Amino acid sequence: MSDQRHHAIDYVELPVTDLEETKRFYTEAFGWRFNDYGGAYAGIRSPDGTSEVGGLNPGGEVRGGGPLVLLYSEDLDRTVEAVERAGGRVLQGPYDFPGGRRFHFADPSGNELGVFADS
Template identity: 50%
Template sequence: MAEKSEKQEHNDRRIDYVEFNVADIAAAKAFYGSAFGWRFTDYGPNYCEFDDGRLKGGFTDFGPVRPGGPLVVVYARDLEEVLTSVEKAGGTICRPITDFPGGRRFHFLDRDGYELAVWASA
């Protein structure tokens, strides 16, 4: 457990994860598995994590497909502190802090309207 904690400590305020909203999780797995050899871990019917061997991310059907790009997720040791920092920098919170299996997260819009998320482990 200490190894995971040290890794997360090292990754504070860095891009940690990328999420794709997809229309069909099974089809996304088939495509990325075939094209790139990615590995997958299912977390229920609406979420699947991918692992490309260097970076992990996810496929979800919880939100609309965003052809403009995936959701970039940043890790934070202290979620509330980073939320305050985002607001002070001019970001707009578009999804308040919510729990999910393994942690908590919030979403924000930057000054150009790009949506990002920030998460912290449970």
């Protein structure tokens, strides 16, 4: 049976300026793994490794104002440290919001993502 759900977010694609640098960043900061497609694309593997949940597209145009992708963290402060250590830039926070805390960061290509944790 497929894990895909009707009307659910199924795949998130990030445009990138440097595929190898972006893969290094997400591997170091979050432990992500990738399926490589000859340097023209990298699929983001699901946590269990059985499928893809997104991709890195070096042919896409990095632009602001798109949807904000949020990741979950069990330890927000350690995730902030991992992002900074991997070369990401914290753009906002961490800050409190109803139900938890979150921060926003930019990856090496300039894509803005957020990370949240329960309170």
